[in-house]
Amino acid sequence: MASDDAVAIQVAKRAGELSVITINCPDQTGLGCDLCRTILEFGLRITRGDLSTDGQWCYLVLWVIPCSASSNIHWTSLKNRLISICPTWSFPFDIDSSNQPMHSQVYLMKLFSTDRKGLLHDVTRVLCELELLIHRVKVSTTPDCKAMNLFFITDGMELLHTQRRQDETREQLSAILGESLYSFEILPANGFQHGFSSLPPQVAENLFGLELVDNELCSHSVTPDMKNLKKPDLNFDNTLSHTSTLLQIHCVDQKGLLYDILRTLKDCNIQIAYGRFMSHTKGSREIDLFIQQTDGKKITDPEKQEFLFSRLRSEMLHPLRVMIVNRGPETELLVANPVELSGKGRPRVFYDSTLALKLLGICIFSVSKLQSLNTFWSQYCDYSISTYIYHLQAEIGRHSSSDREWEVYRFLLVDSNDLPLSSRHAKNHIVDRVRRTLMGW
Template sequence: MGVPWDDAVLIEKGKKPGEPYVITVNCPDKTGLGCDICHTILEFGLYITKGDVSTDGLWCYVVLWVIPRDSSSRAVRWVRLKERLLSICPSYTPSFYLNQQSTNASSSPVYLLKFCSLDRKGLLHDVTQVFDELDLTIQRVKVTTAPDGRVLDLFFITDNLALLHTKERQNETCEQLYTVLGESCISCDLQLAGPQYDNSPGISSLSPHVSEELFRCTISDNEIHSQVLSPDFNELKRASVKTDNTLSPAHTLLQINCVDHKGFLYDIMRTLKDCNIQIAYGRFSPVNKGLRELDLFIRYKDGKKIVDPEKQDVLCSRLKLELLHPLRVLIIDRGPDTELLISNPVELSGRGRPRVFYDVTFALKSLGICIFSAKIGRHSTENREWEVYSFLLDENCRFQLSSKAVRNQIVDKVRRSLMGW
């Protein structure tokens, strides 16, 4: 009969100060549920220290120990987190067992928030932090700075609370922006997005060399590349991904060992979800000397083990790529301007990685670099779709942006912010 629905998700505070919160999810199973849970936890700025997952194919039981990513993170809204986790749990009504093909909830409407303000350092990050606190998700953005120092920001956003159609919620959003921006905010307008959202331009054309750097699907054995360096050592860290079919008659054992990073479990779960692979049992061990180890018993959605050696190699290679190359960071010259580009793969469901814009603007604010313009778009390659973030950096800062050393410093700072190092 299941459990009372309010108890499908339980969040317990640690017994002592500083101890992790324990999140327990006890609900019907579905392919990709682990990915959805990890995506939500990452979106709320939490870090999974360890965890256990088990399922019999119909019902799953997930226990995760989580802590805020750092002491400067905003206060976690635990009640709201529980509501979000409940919203992704499949219903356990009898109809679920008669037809396990879950229906996706209708996508949230997109709203256009347009505001004009005077430019200053950290402006975009402060705005992004307001959205984060209000549970608003940025879908696309276009930011431009006029010669007179005024900034016109166009944010296409969705509301995780599904209340942005109300006047109260709209007023709350604009009032929060006015409070944070102060006298620098000139105007603020919020309305339902029209055709301008579907017709909004994506990322400008990229050269073959830049495309290769941002969207590569392989990593050469001899490649020494800044994207896959460990956080503390100037050496290449390899991910170890192995499969074993001898320990279970019904499942394939997947063993993973790699340098830990922000979104580590999410990157694994979204890859398995996109490959239509279910997890029957998994244990996520605590980090040991910067390394994370996982043991996952997996199988295809149809219940079959992964026995084909070629398919095993494809899965292991893809997981290695996602663990070593989850995000790509690059600085290029765009005419007379300096452009910072970040790309990350989009799930097959069309959902992008959470908090990328937040982390990048935080890194640039920390460096004291102003953003002249910013854009979020999508780019499709032969194999997959990518989310691309483009930032034109303001040359009027304390850094000489044409310097190779300065550019390396910016890339390193942004990459560490994204990876949680």
């Protein structure tokens, strides 16, 4: 079978209708997770799905719809990316590892421009549309209303080493930023490593604490109407199949739900023989998965069942953690998600977080306070402090907690008349809006 035949996409003819993605290729552990991550990365939501495999060959049918009505989906690029993930066979019928995707080159994109409300999201949206994946960000501002944006990125199309691809990126960003763009540069980030975010112990405990598992939803991150949602209902049944354990899940629907479930099973070395992801009714989902251990046996050990139950329940309740903390006189928004054992983070978290802040009309970082400091400093010096002081306003880093690694997004927020950050109600509203955007509620 030709590799191009491994993926077929039937695009919906009208807005609001479902597109169908069919994947027919050799199987390997965690393949479903990798495919769902890519689909989520392209801004698509899986509404229904069927999966079957005999351990060597798998067949998937996924019904998808854009997460946003304004999304412009690049279907050809999506097909090419999915094909690149699918394993291939080589004689004598083994998976050919030479055709598997290698680690992508990481690039540093430097962007210096005038700062303004919504700047960070507008840049992020352009990068997502260009299939440039964001792995780390450091955004700083100066007291004279300029922003230095450092994005560590990889190219889903693997073309960023070419001048044509770099020029395309510059043109797309220039179309958004206009004359406010002062300088732009893309360089290879050789030796790139994910930076680690230093969080105070109490903040880390509240953000990653295991006690969240026992609560229906984090009390400081949802409004009262969301607390009425039911907890995930999971059930193991070993009577319906001679070779597999049936895992039945009934839970609240949310963006990336199938990815979260398959990511957890992949990290726990659980294989899926057959699965069905059924259409939601009144905001809920039903999932049936026939699963096996890597040795092909059922999951009959009560301790293993309990471990898998707790892990899946936690990931479905809290695939993302959102909270607001005080950092001295400033207010900081924290968003965190668990990193796969493979080292890959969840897609589009930075995009959704900045989108929520933009829709709320919240600026990141208060220039006025540093301008006041600059005025004060200039009374005693004959040069401007703005020439060398940068204040960190947004950052992506990693944090290790409870034997797990998390990706942490940090945003320094600006107080406003509409949403005074000193108000507890305003803080809860911000956290709730960010969480709803991330979860697709």
